[in-house]
Amino acid sequence: MQQDALIDTIGKHQDGKVTLKGWVYNKRSSGKIRFVLLRDGTGIIQCVFLKNDVPEHVFDLADSVTQESSVEVTGLVRADARAPGGFELTADGLKLIQLAEPYPITPKEHGVDFLMKNRHLWFRSARQVAVLRIRNEIIKALRGFLDDNGFLCCDTPILTPAACEGTTTLFELDYFGATVYLAQSGQLYNEPLCAAVRKTYCFGPTFRAEKSKTRRHLMEFWMLEPEVAFLDLAGSMELAEELVAHTVARVLDKRKQDLETLGRDLSGLEAVRTPFPRLSYADAIDLLRSKGRNIEFGDDFGAEEETVLGQSHDRPVIVHRYPAAVKAFYMKRDESDPSLALAMDMISSEGYGEIIGGGQREEDRQKLEASIKQHRLPQEAFEWYLDLRRYGSFPHSGFGLGLERFVAWITGVRHIRETIPFPRMLEKVYP
RNA sequence: UCCAGCGUAGCUCAACUGGCAGAGCAUCCGGCUGUUAACCGGAGGGUUACAGGUUCGAUUCCUGUCGCUGGAGCCA
The missing domain is CATH 2.40.50.140 (Nucleic acid-binding proteins)
Known part of the structure; x- marks a missing residue:
């Protein structure tokens, strides 16, 4: 060129x-x-x-x-x-x-609502450009790490016939008379792919129709989801921490200037080295109670609990072995305590909440069928998924990393809406 | 969906206990040879979100509607 x-x-x-x-x-x-x-x-x-x-x-x-x-x-x-x-x-x-007409965004302060209505102009400003550059660097680092470690990016569909997990609300779409949904995760599709190529990942937009109205939520966000055959829970925790540590180091190396433009405190990022602390769900409950939180064993963590857990360490913390009841149907149970799921979440260190969620998948067909029933999901929609447990079933694990939350944490930007060029927020799709 | 707060000039905000609606930036005119969100002088710019109520008098108090912001739940 x-x-x-x-x-x-x-x-x-x-x-x-x-x-x-x-x-x-x-x-x-x-x-x-x-x-x-x-x-x-x-x-x-x-x-x-x-x-x-x-x-x-x-x-x-x-x-x-x-x-x-x-x-x-x-x-x-x-x-x-x-x-x-x-x-x-x-x-x-x-x-x-x-000759430009009088430009709405002057080099002075503006309110959020005004800036969001002028999002198409707002990102010409220095801070927004710095965020976009870091976002791009993060994407390159994430993909680079996986590509260099033998992963094959295969990608998964955006239009899906049924709810992946049956938990969150999905966007519904007319598909020549049939109903399809915008994907909320590529995870179920990653599983057959990892049986073909061993290590796979998908990276694309995902959609949640939940009426979430917080600085950590978007209706449309990008998710990176690796899935590896013959990898157990411990292995997936190692993969997650290595991926995150590599990416943070890469951004510190390549985009320090942009981090400084944003006024990001670098010490919080420089501390991000493996290994990350691991906490069982039970230990996490004890820790929260010792800090005065009123929480019972069996409760899922709310935003405040995540903040307390994240701020009690200088780097992201991994919480594992949650009660199975609060996790998705495909999670494998812990053999030493079947009430627990071999699930793990990574909570970022500076109050940006959960950036990774994943775990080991159930590979036993009968247990999986029981779980599908228990979650009141239509089994016929999951026959292809059950096939994996019929034809050479294998232990496997993976996780999903929410790109925008990750970008928010690394850039130190307070609200997730600044981490994607055109955020799709609750009842807000202009521009 | 629920809880809380806020809607005043193109933008960001003032206006004390209910008493003449104001400033900075932007725009236009003028000045200045090193400015860094430059500065100095001047001008134009208003249905105080909308509808109703209380009052001699409402930007201010009350009710409703709409919009926005923050938070909760859900999750990445």
């Missing part, structure tokens, strides 16, 4: 003349000198226009051009200690591509 000069690598052109295309981020003027901050999608650079050195129409345009107008600037690249990026452009030309 033919490449114009770009701001993030402008140093290559030091003392040379370049033409930059981009948008006016801000401008300042002072009589016979005018400054235009140019944003090109890779960075921001200050362009300096001197009245005595540029044609009059160029000098005039540097004053009248509006915020976010698209322009083409030519000039000399100069190192300057005063410039935030280290370089400045001494401009000699400015061409207007389109």
Whole structure:
């Protein structure tokens, strides 16, 4: 691809003349000198226009051009200690591509509702770009780790005939007269795939029609779900912590600048090294009670419990062996205590809640059928799933990682809505 | 769905116990040769979310509706 000069690598052109295309981020003027901050999608650079050195129409345009107008600037690249990026452009030309109408998002404070209605413009701002860059780095690191460890990305369908787990509310869709649902997980489909390729994962959007209205929930979010044949619960906990630690290290290595733009406290991320503390559900209950939480054995954790558990360690904590009653039907029971499921959750360290949920799957057909009945699910919809227990059944485990919660935690962004370009929230689908 | 809070200029917010609806930014005009959310002077910009009520008088108090924000439950 033919490449114009770009701001993030402008140093290559030091003392040379370049033409930059981009948008006016801000401008300042002072009589016979005018400054235009140019944003090109890779960075921001200050362009300096001197009245005595540029044609009059160029000098005039540097004053009248509006915020976010698209322009083409030519000039000399100069190192300057005063410039935030280290370089400045001494401009000699400015061409207007389109004069922007008064831009709604000024370089001042704005409210959430206003910013969300202008989401398509909001992410031109520096903080939002930093989040998008980190999100991309996280995706690359997650996929890279799995790809390098022998996983095959196979992917699973988005339109599904029945509820995967029968627990959460799904979006319903007309499928040529039949009813189908938007997938809430690729997990059941991953299981036959791991019998074919041993280690598989899927990575795509998932949908929950729950009327959740918190800073940790989206109606549409991206989930990474690895599934491995002949892997037990302990193995899946190791995989999860290695995957998370690798990804955090990678972001610290590659996107420190963006983390600093966001004002992220790096010490919280630097502490994320394996092994992560493991806590049985029973131990977690004891810990919560010792901290004054009123919780009984058998209760699932609420948001406050997750926060207490997450904040009691300097890195993510893995809780395992939950009561089977609070977990999905396909979870394998613990042989030493069949009331417990071989399930595990990873809770992030700084109050961002559960980022991973998974465990070992039931491989015994009769036990699985009993569980399907117990959960009042229609067995005929799961015959293909039961086939895996008929034709060479095998122990296997996996988990799901919620991308946006993970991004929220790593970036330190308080609300999950900023971690995806176009968040789908409760009754909010514009833009 | 439930609980709590908030709706005032394009945006962010003031307006004391009910007494003339105001500021900063943005926009427009003018000034300034190194500005960093630049600054200085001036101008325009209002059905105080909507409907009703109490009152001499309502942005302010009451009722309802709508919208938004935060939280809970559910989960990643």
